[in-house]
Amino acid sequence: MARRYWLMKTEPGTFSIDDLARRPGGRAFWDGVRNYQARNLLRDEVRPGDGVLVYHSGIPDPAVVGTAVVVGPATPDPTQFDRRSPYHDPGADPGAPRWYGVEIALETVFARPVTLETLRATPGLEGMVVLRRGNRLSVSPVRPEEWSIIVARGA
DNA sequence: GCCAACGTTGGC
DNA sequence: GCCAACGTTGGC
Numbered sequence: 001m002a003r004r005y006w007l008m009k010t011e012p013g014t015f016s017i018d019d020l021a022r023r024p025g026g027r028a029f030w031d032g033v034r035n036y037q038a039r040n041l042l043r044d045e046v047r048p049g050d051g052v053l054v055y056h057s058g059i060p061d062p063a064v065v066g067t068a069v070v071v072g073p074a075t076p077d078p079t080q081f082d083r084r085s086p087y088h089d090p091g092a093d094p095g096a097p098r099w100y101g102v103e104i105a106l107e108t109v110f111a112r113p114v115t116l117e118t119l120r121a122t123p124g125l126e127g128m129v130v131l132r133r134g135n136r137l138s139v140s141p142v143r144p145e146e147w148s149i150i151v152a153r154g155a
Numbered sequence: 156g157c158c159a160a161c162g163t164t165g166g167c
Numbered sequence: 168g169c170c171a172a173c174g175t176t177g178g179c
Binding site: 009011035057058059060062116134135136138 | 175176177178179
């Protein structure tokens with residue numbers, strides 16, 4: 001199957017691309033996804049080798065700040081069973097996990113973050129899911145052309 | 156801090 | 168199964 005591309009949101013106050021860069025090998029388990037549509041993408045569509053646009057949300061200038069690569073298949077997110085985790089889900093059953101995550105590895109930190117404002121203003125990106133009004137998907141698909149445009153602007 | 160948008164929950 | 172209430176996301 002051809003390599004596919006995704007945009008994953010994170011609040012940098014919780015986990016930023018710099019936090020990712022500080023991990024050994026730039027690797028981290030992308031956890032805490034608690035939305036069924038995003039979960040389904042992670043579990044059923046995202047594959048090792050796929051490209052990830054890392055997006056910082058909840059800040060004055062939300063932006064794509066770099067890229068990563070998916071390095072493992074979706075596996076159950078352990079935080080759902082962890083009572084002390086902010087992502088704990090009392091309804092999750094260890095016999096039938098509800099939430100999944102994937103391991104990713106940092107590829108590039110953009111020299112120039114590609115801001116939401118730029119995304120909106122750039123021809124060819126009009127159809128991006130992340131630009132849709134009221135969009136709340138924390139994992140969303142990215143077309144190859146969109147990936148190319150954004151990487152060319154940021155790297 | 157505000158609030159629109161949207162997903163989820165729960166009463167019926 | 169409907170839908171109002173509620174909680175959360177996320178841009179502004």
